[in-house]
Amino acid sequence: MALTCGLDLGGTKLLGVVVDPSDPSGGPLVEDRLPTPAGTEAVLAALAALIRRLDGRARADHGRAVAAAGVGLPGLVDRTGTLRYGPNLPGVVDAPVARLLAERTGLPVAADNDATCAAWGEHERGAARGYDHSLTVTLGTGIGAGITAKGQVLRGAHGFAGEPGHMVVVPDGILCPCGRRGCWERYASGSGLGRLAREAAHAGQACRVVELAGGDAEDVRGEHVTLAAAEGDTEALDVLRRFGRWVALGLANLVNVLDSEAIVIGGGLAEAGELVLAPTRAAFPEMVLAGPHRPPVAILPAALGERAGAIGAALLAAERLPPR
Amino acid sequence: MALTCGLDLGGTKLLGVVVDPSDPSGGPLVEDRLPTPAGTEAVLAALAALIRRLDGRARADHGRAVAAAGVGLPGLVDRTGTLRYGPNLPGVVDAPVARLLAERTGLPVAADNDATCAAWGEHERGAARGYDHSLTVTLGTGIGAGITAKGQVLRGAHGFAGEPGHMVVVPDGILCPCGRRGCWERYASGSGLGRLAREAAHAGQACRVVELAGGDAEDVRGEHVTLAAAEGDTEALDVLRRFGRWVALGLANLVNVLDSEAIVIGGGLAEAGELVLAPTRAAFPEMVLAGPHRPPVAILPAALGERAGAIGAALLAAERLPPR
Incomplete structure (x- = not known):
């Protein structure tokens, strides 16, 4: 299966990882970060830049490309991947983050609430593994x-x-x-x-x-x-x-x-x-x-510390991959 | 599809209905009730008696038998159909209601929390119809x-x-x-x-x-x-x-x-x-x-008033029917 990347957008930093969703015991293959800039356009540019960097490093170090991206955002994210309410990212509210990033990167992009991503990371690869509820x-x-x-x-x-x-x-x-x-x-x-x-x-x-x-x-x-x-x-x-x-x-x-x-x-x-x-x-x-x-x-x-959100976002992105 | 019955065990009365789970617009075909007695054995006997009465009336009035029963109980009901905590029915706590009723009636029996039954009734036949969440x-x-x-x-x-x-x-x-x-x-x-x-x-x-x-x-x-x-x-x-x-x-x-x-x-x-x-x-x-x-x-x-729990219990019982 293809690799996916996940990004966790925090108030001060943007953390990204690349994972292999088909390897249930695997940790991040690549990890990278950028400072969180101010303003919608700068945030979108940073997200797109980090996705490209993660993809570049995955190709260089593992010989495999990133095929989908997930983004965890701090606030209420609707099912289209738009941040509807985010007191810590006022400028980004109402921007269709998932769609704009998909246009910029050419990848399928999923966006979700950051804590939802972290929960999925812990459920799939961390402390909540094996607990359905x-x-x-x-x-x-x-x-x-x-x-x-x-x-x-x-x-x-x-x-x-x-x-x-x-x-x-x-x-x-x-x-x-x-x-x-x-x-x-x-x-x-x-x-x-x-x-x-x-x-x-x-x-x-x-x-x-x-x-x-x-x-x-x-x-x-x-x-x-x-x-x-x-x-x-x-x-x-x-x-x-x-x-x-x-x-x-x-x-x-x-x-x-x-x-x-x-x-x-x-x-x-x-x-x-x-x-x-x-x-x-x-x-x-x-x-x-x-x-x-x-x-x-x-x-x-x-179990996953500060990487939980990024790992979960990458695993949620895997659901956007076309069926093989 | 077969008919099912649902019972809602309250503090003072036991209400029962028969429904046709395959008819999404159908209301109760039969309705009956008994006073709630005191003590585990008396409650189980009343539940079994009402199931038999509902089945008898379904056969007499509609020419169709009841093929499964659902029971809504006031309290915490585990996935085996046992009431684990029920301050209003102290004697019945820890009795495996679903299993004992199945033995007495020869029917598949599902037991759930009464409000869960009511919610399912409202979702399938009442005010929550069409709302997934x-x-x-x-x-x-x-x-x-x-x-x-x-x-x-x-x-x-x-x-x-x-x-x-x-x-x-x-x-x-x-x-x-x-x-x-x-x-x-x-x-x-x-x-x-x-x-x-x-x-x-x-x-x-x-x-x-x-x-x-x-x-x-x-x-x-x-x-x-x-x-x-x-x-x-x-x-x-x-x-x-x-x-x-x-x-x-x-x-x-x-x-x-x-x-x-x-x-x-x-x-x-x-x-x-x-x-x-x-x-x-x-x-x-x-x-x-x-x-x-x-x-x-x-x-x-x-929308379903006092019948919501019984209707929902009957519809949850339909999930216990063997596939046709």
Whole structure:
């Protein structure tokens, strides 16, 4: 089978890989990246340039061409591959990315939500392998998610499924950049962890965390908490215990709706590993409906790291290849 | 094709219908009911007796036998047709209902969650017809739900999908019989409407509602609110406006996750029609992520009323028929 490439468009960088979709144990054959430029035209040019570079390297190093491309975009991507809502890429909204890239590169191009791509990557090549009903949740500045059901991507009616970061879990809660209040991602993302720690600091706790932030409680971020916790600081571990309850609350809401058998945790916070996963796992069973009456849900660290989205995009692109 | 029967086991009554699964426009050919008895053995005997009665009437009135049976059960039903968790049917929990009924009746028997059956009924014969990605939510004493994705029932890994009533939407909120606090069904069910109205009454509002309840604010129930609102009482309409925001909050959470194109509202509260639907529709667009950037979601009244679950169970049973 032909090779495909996948690109993951982030706020600061554009990451691309080439994979062999017919090799279920294979990792990326080629990897490359570019900085994310500003403006629709510059973004499209960068995407097309990276596709050409990946293709060139695949031909040079592996003697095989790239036959289709997939792109993960941060926001709501409709089934035609158009970004309909993307607060982090304002200029690109409403551009038919998949169609324009297909015209520029001459390849079939698929575009999907970046977290949907990451979920498909983890399902096909990572931590969710073997779980037909899985959920991949990326905890970063915000929360992204992708869902598989019956071993397939669940995209919903328009391609917009999998935005649990904007489940309202606290009516009249903290204001979210999306315009609503009390969205789950205000509490269970890296930003949420930082806020919990600042609250602890203002209450005279989390001294070591404040020290690591340079001495000012207002400068505390999520990474200062995980750093202090990794040293064994009990106040930082206590903040993470409370944070784990917020993560578990949303995961339980999702499992009540979707009955997923495995949840993969990715994103920046996943790099803290068990420091985040252990308190989440501890809080989850009592938060899900009828916890003692259902099989346990596996809560797993992501396996593909920052490459999950690009790998998933490449594998979704394989579905656009003409049948052999 | 053969006829099938479907049974919907409620807290007080057991409703059964016979349908012709091969006739997409056909309604129930036979309908019958029994009171729900207490205890596992009595419930199983009643289910078997009603299946036999439905079969007898189908033979007598239509000259055709019932070839498979479906049963909707109130609670978490696993993929073997065993009720794993059912607070309203304590004795029946862990009984392999589908297998035991198959042994007693000699028919293939499918058992599913009652709201999943209702969702399938509405999808195949009711208000969700033509919507591949739909959600049927029953607002009664609690909240039940069933999901379709890609035109099929979404059951999840174990058959437990579709329990949004127990999404936590208010951390440390009102205690729920499930043991947690702040579940959506504490706010957006008939019980939630009653509570909102009692709060209004204690604040000196909702006078007509209290009058209809007999004069004591503590006796106010959801139906007194819809009754007063139907008379045009502005205080009751105001309670319903606030109630619609609670309903919309949970529906928006669900659409953020599932990207459903249509939501069917059933259950006791749906009988109030536009009094409940209109405020829900009014609140929904600003609660869903990127409301202005996505196609509108249809919020529709259920079409099959109390028969939705039995009809859906009968249609799910058709999947158990041997291929012709």
